Amino acid sequence: MHKPLLLPIVVAALAVSLSALPAAAQKKPPEQQATLLGQFDSWGAYKATPGGKTVCFALAKPGSAVTDPAGRPRDPSYAFISTRPAEKVKNEISVIVGYPQKAGFDATAAVDGAGKYALYTQEDGAWVKNAAEEAQMVDTMRKGADLVVKSVSALGTKTTDTYSLKGLGPALDKVADECK
Numbered sequence: 001m002h003k004p005l006l007l008p009i010v011v012a013a014l015a016v017s018l019s020a021l022p023a024a025a026q027k028k029p030p031e032q033q034a035t036l037l038g039q040f041d042s043w044g045a046y047k048a049t050p051g052g053k054t055v056c057f058a059l060a061k062p063g064s065a066v067t068d069p070a071g072r073p074r075d076p077s078y079a080f081i082s083t084r085p086a087e088k089v090k091n092e093i094s095v096i097v098g099y100p101q102k103a104g105f106d107a108t109a110a111v112d113g114a115g116k117y118a119l120y121t122q123e124d125g126a127w128v129k130n131a132a133e134e135a136q137m138v139d140t141m142r143k144g145a146d147l148v149v150k151s152v153s154a155l156g157t158k159t160t161d162t163y164s165l166k167g168l169g170p171a172l173d174k175v176a177d178e179c180k
Contacts, residue, residue, distance in 0.1 A: 038171070038174050040167030040170040042163065043168045054086065055082065056084075058081045059080050061076065063162055068159075077098040081168075083175055085180065094125060095109070095161075102152045107120075107149060108149070109126075111148075112144045118130065138172070141165050
C-alpha cells in the first residue's frame with residue numbers, strides 16, 4: 001500500500017499538506033502548478049520540479065460527476081498517474097474526490113464496468129490499495145474507454161466520477177519521455 005506523498009507541487013492532487021507552497025500557489029489547481037507538456041484529449045501531461053526533484057504526471061478531470069443526494073457541494077476532483085524518478089516511482093495512480101471521505105471506507109475504481117480495484121482513502125485522496133495491482137490497472141486503463149470512481153464522504157454523500165480514458169496512452173508516453 002502506498003503512503004501519501006509530500007511533494008509540494010502535486011500535493012493538491014495527492015491530498016496532503018500544502019504548507020510548503022506560497023499561499024497564492026496553494027489555491028491553484030494542480031494543473032496550474034506545473035508545466036503542461038501536452039494535452040491529449042481528456043488527459044494532460046505535466047512536469048514539475050518541487051524541491052529540485054522532477055515529478056511528471058498525467059491528469060484528467062471527470063467528464064461526469066454525480067452526487068447522491070444530488071447537488072452536494074465539493075471541491076474539484078481529479079485522476080492522476082504520477083512518476084517520480086528520484087523515488088523510483090512509476091505510474092502511481094491517485095484520485096482526488098473533492099471532499100473528506102468516510103474513515104475506514106474503501107473507494108472503488110472500475111475500468112469499463114469491469115476491472116474493479118479497491119482504493120484506500122485518506123482525507124480527500126484515494127490510492128490503489130493493493131500496489132501489486134497498479135501496473136495492471138494502468139495497462140487496463142490504457143486500453144479502456146472510461147474509469148469510474150465511487151466514494152462516500154465523511155457526511156455520507158455518495159459520489160460517482162466518470163473519467164474518459166481517451167488520450168491517456170499518449171499522455172503517459174509523454175510523461176515517460178520527460179521523467180526517465
